[in-house]
Amino acid sequence: MSLTIESAPLANGNQRLALTGRLDTHSYGELDRQLAPLLASGIQSLVLDLAGLEYISSAGVRSIFKARKALSAHGGKVVVVNPQPQIQKVFDVVKAVTLEEIFPTIEEADAYLDAMQRKVLQGDPDDD
Amino acid sequence: MVAQPRKPAALRRRAPRKVGWRHSLRTRLVLLSTVSSLLLMAALALVFYLAMRGLLVETARSDMRSLAQQTTRGLEAALGSVQVSAETLGANAAGIGREPMGLRVLLMSAIASDPDIVGAMLIIEPGRLSPDDPGFSWYVRRSGEGTVESTVPDLGYDYRVMPWYIRTTTADRPWWSEPDTGAATGGATYITYNLPLRRPAQDGLPGAAIGMVRVDVPVSRLSALLGDVPADSELQLVLLSPERAIVLHPDPALRGKTTLPQVVNEGGRSDLAPLLQALQAGQAIEFEHVTASARGGEPAGEKRYTLGYPVSDTGWAFALTASNRYVLSQLRQITLWGVLAGLVVALAGMALVRRTSRLIAQPIEDLTESAQHLALGESDFPLQHVKRVDEVGVMARAFDSARSSIKQQLEEIAAMGAARMKMEREFNIARDIQLAMLPSGTEFDAGDAKVELHGMLQPAKAVGGDFYNFFERDGDAVWFVIGDVSDKGVPAALFMTRTMTVLEVAAQLGGSPGRALHEAAKHLVAGNETCMFATVLCGVLELRTGALSLASAGHEAPVLLRADGRREFLPVPSEEPLGVAVADSYPVWRGRMLPGDTLFTYTDGITEAFDRGNEAFGTQRLLEALDPKLGAKAQCKRVVDSANSFAGDAAQSDDITVFALRFTRDVRSHERFTVRAYLRAPLPPNAVGLLIDEVDAGLAGHGLPATLMHDVHLILEEVTCNVFSHGQVRGRDPALELLVSVGGQKLCLEFRDDGLAFNPLSQPAPNLEADIGERPIGGLGVHLVRELAEEVAYSRDDHHNVLRVLLHITHREPNA
Numbered sequence: 001m002s003l004t005i006e007s008a009p010l011a012n013g014n015q016r017l018a019l020t021g022r023l024d025t026h027s028y029g030e031l032d033r034q035l036a037p038l039l040a041s042g043i044q045s046l047v048l049d050l051a052g053l054e055y056i057s058s059a060g061v062r063s064i065f066k067a068r069k070a071l072s073a074h075g076g077k078v079v080v081v082n083p084q085p086q087i088q089k090v091f092d093v094v095k096a097v098t099l100e101e102i103f104p105t106i107e108e109a110d111a112y113l114d115a116m117q118r119k120v121l122q123g124d125p126d127d128d
Numbered sequence: 129m130v131a132q133p134r135k136p137a138a139l140r141r142r143a144p145r146k147v148g149w150r151h152s153l154r155t156r157l158v159l160l161s162t163v164s165s166l167l168l169m170a171a172l173a174l175v176f177y178l179a180m181r182g183l184l185v186e187t188a189r190s191d192m193r194s195l196a197q198q199t200t201r202g203l204e205a206a207l208g209s210v211q212v213s214a215e216t217l218g219a220n221a222a223g224i225g226r227e228p229m230g231l232r233v234l235l236m237s238a239i240a241s242d243p244d245i246v247g248a249m250l251i252i253e254p255g256r257l258s259p260d261d262p263g264f265s266w267y268v269r270r271s272g273e274g275t276v277e278s279t280v281p282d283l284g285y286d287y288r289v290m291p292w293y294i295r296t297t298t299a300d301r302p303w304w305s306e307p308d309t310g311a312a313t314g315g316a317t318y319i320t321y322n323l324p325l326r327r328p329a330q331d332g333l334p335g336a337a338i339g340m341v342r343v344d345v346p347v348s349r350l351s352a353l354l355g356d357v358p359a360d361s362e363l364q365l366v367l368l369s370p371e372r373a374i375v376l377h378p379d380p381a382l383r384g385k386t387t388l389p390q391v392v393n394e395g396g397r398s399d400l401a402p403l404l405q406a407l408q409a410g411q412a413i414e415f416e417h418v419t420a421s422a423r424g425g426e427p428a429g430e431k432r433y434t435l436g437y438p439v440s441d442t443g444w445a446f447a448l449t450a451s452n453r454y455v456l457s458q459l460r461q462i463t464l465w466g467v468l469a470g471l472v473v474a475l476a477g478m479a480l481v482r483r484t485s486r487l488i489a490q491p492i493e494d495l496t497e498s499a500q501h502l503a504l505g506e507s508d509f510p511l512q513h514v515k516r517v518d519e520v521g522v523m524a525r526a527f528d529s530a531r532s533s534i535k536q537q538l539e540e541i542a543a544m545g546a547a548r549m550k551m552e553r554e555f556n557i558a559r560d561i562q563l564a565m566l567p568s569g570t571e572f573d574a575g576d577a578k579v580e581l582h583g584m585l586q587p588a589k590a591v592g593g594d595f596y597n598f599f600e601r602d603g604d605a606v607w608f609v610i611g612d613v614s615d616k617g618v619p620a621a622l623f624m625t626r627t628m629t630v631l632e633v634a635a636q637l638g639g640s641p642g643r644a645l646h647e648a649a650k651h652l653v654a655g656n657e658t659c660m661f662a663t664v665l666c667g668v669l670e671l672r673t674g675a676l677s678l679a680s681a682g683h684e685a686p687v688l689l690r691a692d693g694r695r696e697f698l699p700v701p702s703e704e705p706l707g708v709a710v711a712d713s714y715p716v717w718r719g720r721m722l723p724g725d726t727l728f729t730y731t732d733g734i735t736e737a738f739d740r741g742n743e744a745f746g747t748q749r750l751l752e753a754l755d756p757k758l759g760a761k762a763q764c765k766r767v768v769d770s771a772n773s774f775a776g777d778a779a780q781s782d783d784i785t786v787f788a789l790r791f792t793r794d795v796r797s798h799e800r801f802t803v804r805a806y807l808r809a810p811l812p813p814n815a816v817g818l819l820i821d822e823v824d825a826g827l828a829g830h831g832l833p834a835t836l837m838h839d840v841h842l843i844l845e846e847v848t849c850n851v852f853s854h855g856q857v858r859g860r861d862p863a864l865e866l867l868v869s870v871g872g873q874k875l876c877l878e879f880r881d882d883g884l885a886f887n888p889l890s891q892p893a894p895n896l897e898a899d900i901g902e903r904p905i906g907g908l909g910v911h912l913v914r915e916l917a918e919e920v921a922y923s924r925d926d927h928h929n930v931l932r933v934l935l936h937i938t939h940r941e942p943n944a
Binding site for chain 2: 090
């Protein structure tokens with residue numbers, strides 16, 4: 001089983017990607033290829049819907065890291081939605097995603113991102 | 129038993145055989161000398177013949193010329209005397225006038241004075257002396273002893289109308305008539321000389337004719353002058369009349385019946401035309417001609433030589449002609465006799481040569497016979513002619529001395545052969561003893577581990593310096609050794625036995641193979657005056673662990689043949705051979721044998737087995753010959769057979785020894801490894817996926833929980849990616865072997881790869897607490913593995929990276 005990627009822009013300028021299958025040493029390249037134009041287009045934030053992701057290895061984690069690095073350069077965020085337990089375990093081990101960046105639903109994640117954006121627009125210097 | 133000298137096969141094959149007479153020296157000598165003398169004689173005869181021929185032809189022609197001239201002179205004399213008689217008669221008759229008695233006396237005396245004249249006639253025509261003169265005619269002819277006389281009219285004709293009378297009285301000179309046969313002459317053929325009677329000359333003019341005188345000469349008188357030539361002679365004498373009638377000729381068909389012009393013009397003898405022309409012109413002629421037509425017994429085309437002479441001015445002519453056959457018949461006879469005499473001489477010469485050749489050929493034939501007997505091995509056959517002083521004697525003495533030398537050498541060879549056979553027998557016994565010292569193949573067990581050992585030795589000479597040995601030590605280790613003593617033959621064999629004994633004692637001391645070599649080296653150096661030495665490979669295999677330790681004293685590197693077919697020469701550090709010097713230490717190489725692996729050791733007799741083209745078997749062919757499926761014994765046989773078939777019929781130059789050791793585990797313990805999988809270059813596109821599938825299939829029956837399997841997958845991927853991204857050696861992907869075993873509550877993953885030495889555990893743990901902007905992206909895989917596993921251990925073993933990952937099995941799922 002390989003990786004399937006569905007992407008859909010969200011209303012507030014965030015991008016949603018739904019990953020299904022296995023994100024491993026064979027499939028991470030495909031994710032990198034699809035992310036590259038998105039990251040270059042200057043999207044604000046990325047919502048990864050991992051409900052359908054069954055397996056992730058360090059190669060996959062590295063792709064997510066790269067996305068986080070790219071977005072954090074201009075204050076963006078990567079948030080993860082609904083990961084399965086084994087995925088959660090890997091994230092925990094390598095501290096790939098902080099707990100506050102994991103949400104049970106898209107809506108919650110979207111709301112969180114909106115709140116974050118507002119904070120930035122209000123010029124809150126708390127987080128740079 | 130004393131071996132008999134064997135006669136060379138080529139000499140034994142033939143029985144003695146005399147040289148055939150056709151090939152013998154004597155026949156050749158006789159033939160050669162006879163043929164050459166015959167040729168010489170033939171050449172001489174030819175020269176002689178040609179010279180003789182020229183001489184004879186000249187002589188014969190000269191003879192013919194003399195004969196012709198002599199005959200012509202005789203004819204001239206005879207005819208001249210008749211003419212004189214007739215002229216005397218005429219002159220006297222003219223002077224006497226008409227006195228019948230006187231005239232008769234004149235006639236009688238003319239007959240009497242010349243024996244050639246057989247008849248004489250005198251005619252004085254009536255009225256010529258004076259108008260009334262009655263005339264006178266009288267004819268006298270010999271008849272027997274007496275004479276017959278009559279008047280002319282009494283002869284039966286009127287002389288005044290006879291052509292000869294008219295011609296005589298009207299001609300201005302006397303003439304000879306053609307031959308005639310008449311009753312008046314008694315039937316004989318005669319010729320006449322006719323002379324006119326004239327009045328005395330007046331005023332320088334001849335007086336008028338008053339009558340004539342005629343004398344008769346018989347042709348037989350002329351033929352007597354021509355001599356007595358046999359009719360069948362090749363020499364032909366011909367008398368021609370003034371009218372060129374053929375008066376005398378050996379051929380009766382021509383004689384008196386034809387004329388020369390007729391013969392030339394009508395008889396087809398145009399070749400005689402020159403004769404006719406010359407005679408008509410009153411000239412003599414000598415010429416050679418070829419008969420234009422056949423006549424009588426003479427064939428056409430015959431060469432003839434002809435001489436023609438006119439008989440002064442009488443009009444008569446004489447011709448002499450002879451065939452070349454006549455001229456050369458003598459020559460032929462002489463030549464025939466010469467050739468016959470030559471043949472007789474040649475035959476006599478042949479007999480003589482045959483007799484004398486015996487003097488030369490006989491000694492050579494005797495020597496030949498002796499040589500043939502020597503070829504048959506009869507070196508005592510009597511030899512003749514040794515006392516001679518000539519070349520034969522020299523040859524015979526040389527042959528005799530060569531024969532004695534050969535005989536002596538054959539005896540020496542026989543003695544040497546016997547000695548050699550004795551030595552060979554001893555060698556064979558020594559070889560049996562030596563081979564008996566080498567252990568045959570065997571198997572040792574320790575728990576579930578098993579080792580099969582087998583060695584083969586193929587000496588180049590009867591005895592050799594190669595050896596191998598092995599024995600069990602402490603119940604769970606196998607000690608083995610293989611060695612090659614410098615040189616071959618007896619010295620090597622003796623040194624080999626000593627080395628084997630010393631090594632066995634050294635091995636009993638315990639410790640590593642390096643220590644055993646060191647101890648053995650110390651013993652072997654002592655008292656080794658001949659500086660013999662041995663290369664030795666010594667090793668110990670721990671059966672329970674498969675741990676292998678090897679030490680080398682200058683020996684060839686062994687081959688480790690893996691169960692999966694990989695094979696390599698083990699880089700065992702090598703020190704000096706045993707016997708010359710003692711190295712400070714013999715370093716030990718350590719590695720591990722896995723079940724199914726074979727350690728193959730050998731001596732340089734294998735790698736240096738040469739074929740006819742002087743090409744060595746070499747290490748590459750050795751590696752290729754090995755087959756991981758074979759047991760130790762079959763492996764040894766396979767390699768030796770490969771080397772032997774490679775060398776073909778080239779002589780084996782060195783001892784060939786192989787020793788193989790195959791490590792296995794008992795079938796019952798195979799469940800230790802639940803999965804055994806490999807990854808090697810070229811890697812398939814989804815290599816990790818395939819590996820995971822293989823492991824999944826192997827572990828399927830063990831009821832392992834999905835979370836554990838997830839961890840297993842992760843670890844497989846992380847370790848595998850690490851190996852292939854870091855382990856390349858000179859651009860070559862490493863080979864990875866994965867052993868997965870399930871035992872109790874433990875799941876063990878063992879990764880073995882032959883890539884660059886790399887310990888992933890030595891890498892520092894990634895700083896996971898750093899801010900996302902500063903965190904390194906790599907290093908996560910190893911961290912993951914460490915976190916997921918209960919235990920991770922790295923070791924470097926025999927050029928392999930070995931990573932063992934132990935996982936705890938929390939529970940089992942019965943329905944998996």
